[in-house]
Amino acid sequence: MKDKTKLIQDIREFNRFYTRLIGLLDGHLLDSDYSLAEARILYEIYVGKQISASQIVATLSMDKGYVSRILKKFEKEGLINKQNFSTDARVSLLALSEKGLKVFHTLNRASHDQVDALIAPLAVAKQKELVMHMQQIMQILNGSGK
Amino acid sequence: MKDKTKLIQDIREFNRFYTRLIGLLDGHLLDSDYSLAEARILYEIYVGKQISASQIVATLSMDKGYVSRILKKFEKEGLINKQNFSTDARVSLLALSEKGLKVFHTLNRASHDQVDALIAPLAVAKQKELVMHMQQIMQILNGSGK
DNA sequence: GCTGATTGTTGTCATAGGCAACAATTTATG
DNA sequence: CATAAATTGTTGCCTATGACAACAATCAGC
Structure with a gap:
């Protein structure tokens, strides 16, 4: 051993x-005008479509008070819309507004370009190898590549 | 494309x-009593054996003021020894003291155990695959697995 | 020897972000 | 059904994080 x-x-x-x-x-x-935590939360709302605050807290392992504040800021800036969740009056379902989508796409593009620059020096075959290894790691570690 | x-x-x-x-x-x-930044700096001093503050700043991409303060704290706690660098009076070479080594080993052990727990559920063959993929990624991204 | 770069220290400051108390609600348990 | 326990989200409070700039000392190049 x-x-x-x-x-x-x-x-x-x-x-x-x-x-x-x-x-x-x-x-x-x-x-950008957004912190890393904000960007990650924005991303979760984007992919989650209709997601609750507690789900964000769970998936990102963030403090719920912290998340609550950021969401309040998003709401004040008009980046998200809240909608009552039918069967539980405590939770709101969050979704990006038009403006929120715009901000998300801006951040998304910047992040995309970062990665693009990272792999730009590599031959396409190497790029594909890279991704393959990454997917293998995800699969081994949690039993799903997606 | x-x-x-x-x-x-x-x-x-x-x-x-x-x-x-x-x-x-x-x-x-x-x-532990040490922040992530402190642990990373401690690690760099450990492997660097005789390392300067500016080298730490470079490899960890941290603010030099921030690093300076942490090193001062380490010195006050007796975790590191400073030694004059012969050919440049501005730089000191840092090394872990006995006590610093002890702290490092404690943190190191905790980190080791974390990873141990992570891969414990995997068959040994899977563990080896995992490491292989990781090394491939490092090699592809910066041309050296070590 | 002077100018510009480099190393490290320090002051200042904004924010990140953890923790606990809380109200409102929902779920579980008798 | 009633009460206890758990969950969701908000807020107050507070410390650590870490960025930025100004600075002194030293070094390197012309």
Whole structure:
């Protein structure tokens, strides 16, 4: 069982590597008016279509007070619409407004371009290999690539 | 060139996946007395053996004022030793003290155990596959797996 | 020797974001 | 059915995070 330690060390090396990479991507991205947390929440609302605050809290592992404040800000800026959830009066279902969609697309484009620049130097075959490895990792770690 | 967009989307999905994963690992880890930034700096000093503050700033992409303060705290707590660098009076070379090593090993062990728990459910063959994919990704992205 | 770059320190400040108390509601349990 | 326990979301409070700029000391190049 000695080389289990080696495996773990290798994984942690990758974690450090990817922490740095994501840090660079996210960091440069944030010349926008929105924080990383805000961008992630915006993304969750976008894909969730009709999503509750507690779902966002769960999937992003964020503090519910923090999320509540950000959502309030979004609402004040007119980025989201709230809608009552039929069977539970405590929850509202959130969706992006037109303006919210515009902001999302702006951030989305910037993030897209970041990744584009990252893989631009690679041959297309390498790019495909890269994605394949990523999907394999997701599949191994949680049993689903999607 | 339509499927370059698809590739980029897949990469970004992996980035979100791994952001969440690292967030969970790091988050749970921080029941310690040290912040994530402090742990990362401690790690850099550990592997760098004799490392300067500016090197830490460069490799971790952190603000130099921020790093300076953390190093001052480390020094006050007796975690590191400073040593004059022969050919440049501005820089000090940093190394972990005995106490610093102890703290590092504590954090290191906790981080190790986190990863251990993560891969524990997997068959050994799957664990090896996982590491292989990670190393491939590092190699593709920066031309070196180490 | 002077000018510009580099290393590190410090002051200042905005914000991020955790924690706990709370009201409103829903669910479970007797 | 009534009461207890759990859940959703809001808010107050507070500390740590971490950016930015000004600065002194030193170093490198012309």
